[in-house]
Amino acid sequence: MTITTCVFDAYGTLFDVSAAARRAADADPALADIWQPLSEDWRRKQLEYSWLRAITGDHVPFREVTGNALDWAMERHGLTGDALRARLMDLYFVLDAYPEVPAMLDALLAKGLRAAILSNGSPDMLEAAVSSAGIGARLEAVLSVEDVGVFKPARSVYDLVGTRMGCAPEQVLFVSSNGWDAAGAAGYGFRTAWVNRAGLPMDRLAARPHHVLSDLTTISELC
Incomplete structure (x- = not known):
């Protein structure tokens, strides 16, 4: 799909x-x-x-x-x-976005893809970070675990994507810098990319991410 x-x-x-x-x-x-x-x-x-x-x-x-x-x-x-x-x-609350983020999101939008955040962050934290980085207009949704009351990698967190975005797991590319998060999302049924900026070993978990990248630059090429 x-x-x-x-x-x-x-x-x-x-x-x-x-x-x-x-x-x-x-x-x-x-x-x-x-x-x-x-x-x-x-x-x-x-x-x-x-x-x-x-x-x-x-x-x-x-x-x-x-x-x-x-x-x-x-x-x-x-x-x-x-x-x-x-x-x-x-x-x-006002963390810097990585430098490649705006151009990467623009490349996704240019291909007609939807972009969203799914985070452990509290809604006020996420709102502040997105606003500070100036990327709000590039995101269709900012989803917080506060809607289900449990942190990742609980399956109910990943359920939020289908519930709010109306897409099947196979239609989602989930991107995380946390190997355990990318693995959890892969086990859930998403296609996943692990952004391994630190060059860490692969986590020994039941599922593994489908792609391993050093940064976000090439995300649009995976879709």
Whole structure:
């Protein structure tokens, strides 16, 4: 079946999750030597907390998960202060999009393809990120797990695409920078592309992504 719809994970896929700590370090020399490990720990705990909450059923908005993960990362790196925490959280709402994103979305639209986001992010977080990046007009929908109350890779999250976009799984190319997410979506029935920017090994899971890319530039060629 022909691909009609491209659905993107948001954080780490369209939006650079390291941008918040990096931009904070630009304004605070004290962060110059630690912003990168701080960002890595923040992201790792954010994902771990989302998985654990999906397993236990203790769902909270991704905004809270993100704050909890930041608190852990700041403590690990000996950082304190409400002002710094607030600054980092504010910056997470306006993450930089990767540079190839606007042109890639334009290429999809030029081929008559539909584009959407499917994310763990809270609706207010996603709205802010999409607006800041200036890509809202290129997206048909921005779907949040808050509609089903569980984080990816729960199948009910991937169900949102068919429910909201009216397409069969075989008509969807799902794109994520998270190998586990791309694998989960492949197991669900989507065609999938893993954007492996860091050159990581393939996750050992029941399903595997159909394509592995180093960035988003060639997404339109897969449709």
